[in-house]
Amino acid sequence: MATWNKGYYIQAVLARSEAKNRASGRTTRQVDNYIQELFNAKIGEWITLLDHSVCRTGDDGLFHKVRNRMKCEHGIDLEAKRRGSIFAVRIPKSVMVDMANRRTIMIEDTERGLNAIEK
DSSP states (O other): OOOHHHHHHHHHHHHHHHHHTTSSHHHHHHHHHHHHHHSSSTTTEEEEEOOOOHHHHHHHHHHHHHHHHHHHHHHHOEEEHHHHTTEEOOOOOOHHHHHHHHHHHHHHHHHHHHHHOOO
């Protein structure tokens, strides 16, 4: 007759849980969504970062991934503040104003080009 080993059972359950949650791409999708949220935010608006794992190390990891992607891919250093394990980030106001000005110039150039085609 086999005996039941409670410790082994718990380890097996945890291993299955980890395997199920590992490399599923959820954190990558979260990082992408938060970056989109940052670019769509109003000037000066803070975005709160919360990881799907609901633990401090998850929130820390998510913050560092968002910050590193913004720096590497867009060249933007985020402003950050932390309360407990929760991070809030925003794109600096000067950068947001520059992006808004560039967007306005691009729209005006496009409209001028369309008007020239119509004539």
